[in-house]
Amino acid sequence: MLTDTHCHLYADAFGDDLQAVLQRAASVGVTRIYLPNVDQATLEPMRSLVEGYQGPIQLRTMLGLHPCSVEETWKEEWEVIEALLRATHPSSKGPVAVGEIGLDLYWRQDNLALQMAAMMAQIQTAIQLNLPVCFHSRNSLDQLLDCTAGLDFGAVYHCFSGTKEQADTIIQRGQYLGVGGTLTFGSNRALRDVIAVVDRTRVILETDAPYLAPVPHRGQRNEPAHVSLVAKELATLWDMDIEEVAERTTHNALALFEPEQTQTTKNAHA
Numbered sequence: 001m002l003t004d005t006h007c008h009l010y011a012d013a014f015g016d017d018l019q020a021v022l023q024r025a026a027s028v029g030v031t032r033i034y035l036p037n038v039d040q041a042t043l044e045p046m047r048s049l050v051e052g053y054q055g056p057i058q059l060r061t062m063l064g065l066h067p068c069s070v071e072e073t074w075k076e077e078w079e080v081i082e083a084l085l086r087a088t089h090p091s092s093k094g095p096v097a098v099g100e101i102g103l104d105l106y107w108r109q110d111n112l113a114l115q116m117a118a119m120m121a122q123i124q125t126a127i128q129l130n131l132p133v134c135f136h137s138r139n140s141l142d143q144l145l146d147c148t149a150g151l152d153f154g155a156v157y158h159c160f161s162g163t164k165e166q167a168d169t170i171i172q173r174g175q176y177l178g179v180g181g182t183l184t185f186g187s188n189r190a191l192r193d194v195i196a197v198v199d200r201t202r203v204i205l206e207t208d209a210p211y212l213a214p215v216p217h218r219g220q221r222n223e224p225a226h227v228s229l230v231a232k233e234l235a236t237l238w239d240m241d242i243e244e245v246a247e248r249t250t251h252n253a254l255a256l257f258e259p260e261q262t263q264t265t266k267n268a269h270a
Contacts, residue, residue, distance in 0.1 A: 002231060003032040003250040004224040005257070006100075006134065006158050006178055006206035009059070010035065010045040013210035013221055018049075025224040026056050029246065033224050034257060036062045036100035036134050036158075039069035040077050043084065050093075060257065062099040062134050064122055067115045068107055074118045082125055089129055096257040098126040099134025100158060106139040116147060127153050132256050134158055134178075141166055154256055159208055164194045171202045176256050180206040181214035181222060184233045196237040204253045205230050 004025070014021055025033070035046055043063075050059045063085045065078050088094040101122045103115050126133045132154030137144045141162045156176040160167070167177060179195055182188055195203065205227050207213075213222035214229040228242070231249070235242040254261045 001250045002028065002030045002227050002246045003034075003205060003253045004030055004207050004209070004227040005034045005156065005204045005253050006036055006180070007033050007209045007224050008035065008038070008211075009033065009209070009224070010042060010049045011210055014223075019055075021223045021225070022053070022055055022057060025227075028225050028228040030057055030224050030227060032058045032060065032250070032253070034060050034062060034096065034134075034253070036097075037064055037081065038066045038100065040065075040080050043081070061095045062097040063095045064097075064099040064101040064134070065118055066100050067102050067104040067119065067136055070111065070115050070118045072114070074114060075121075078118060078121060082122075085125065086129070089131065095131070097132045097134050098122050098129075100136050101133060102136035102158075103140035103144050104136060104138045105143070112143075116143075119144075120147070123148065123151065123153065127151070132156065145169055156204060156256060158206065159212065161188075161191055162194070163190075164197070167194050167198050171199050176202050176204050176252065178204055178206045179234070180208050180230055181212040181218070181226065183230055184214040185218065186215070192233075192237055195234070200238065200248060201252060201255075203234070203249060204256065205234070205249045 037046060046061060050061060053059055063081050065081055085095055101119050103119060123133060135155055135157050137157055156178045157170055158178040159180055160177040170177060183191060207222050207224055207227050209222035209224055211222055213220050214226050217226060231242050231245045235245045
């Protein structure tokens with residue numbers, strides 16, 4: 001019952017073998033994949049994928065405007081995405097989060113004010129709709145934590161790569177850490193040290209496929225089946241069976257994105 005909480009399955013990188021990719025994911029036990037939107041152009045490919053898929057994996061969506069897609073006209077683009085978000089939520093197949101949104105100071109540093117404005121507008125919509133947020137925070141985690149202090153909303157920090165202090169701040173806010181292929185990189189001992197000791201109820205698994213493939217596939221196309229390799233690394237860090245890691249992290253993902261599912265599970269075992 002593995003869950004990949006961050007995967008761009010609608011990307012062109014999967015255009016030639018998408019069904020085989022999904023079959024491989026199912027074969028290693030992936031039962032849910034969450035798909036974050038990037039911008040207006042990715043709305044239709046994502047919708048087409050989700051509506052056309054008939055396999056055993058549950059595909060759930062998020063809608064948002066990625067910080068790398070924020071330009072001077074971001075308000076117009078966000079209006080289109082927000083309108084779709086409001087029109088399709090709540091529903092059994094509607095979006096489960098606002099994302100992928102946030103700040104990126106790796107690719108651009110000249111438009112921080114625009115990125116900040118776009119992010120805060122999207123957070124306010126998430127709060128209004130009682131939806132969690134999926135954050136992108138590359139080279140910008142301190143700025144993001146500072147400007148969201150005092151706000152009450154659910155969130156996951158996708159591809160978390162911060163310090164123990166930053167992790168503690170996120171967890172104290174009742175939010176989550178998303179960990180993926182970077183956890184397996186040999187050079188990433190510091191991240192493993194952090195994830196080894198944090199609250200295990202606040203960690204969820206992801207791939208960010210087709211990006212950031214884990215070892216031994218680093219540098220190749222990533223895919224959701226590789227979330228099992230992240231789970232294996234986490235099992236080592238937590239000294240537990242991979243099956244327990246899969247169960248715990250899936251429960252965490254549901255608690256964030258689909259809390260009604262965790263309640264259903266509790267009632268079924270009552």
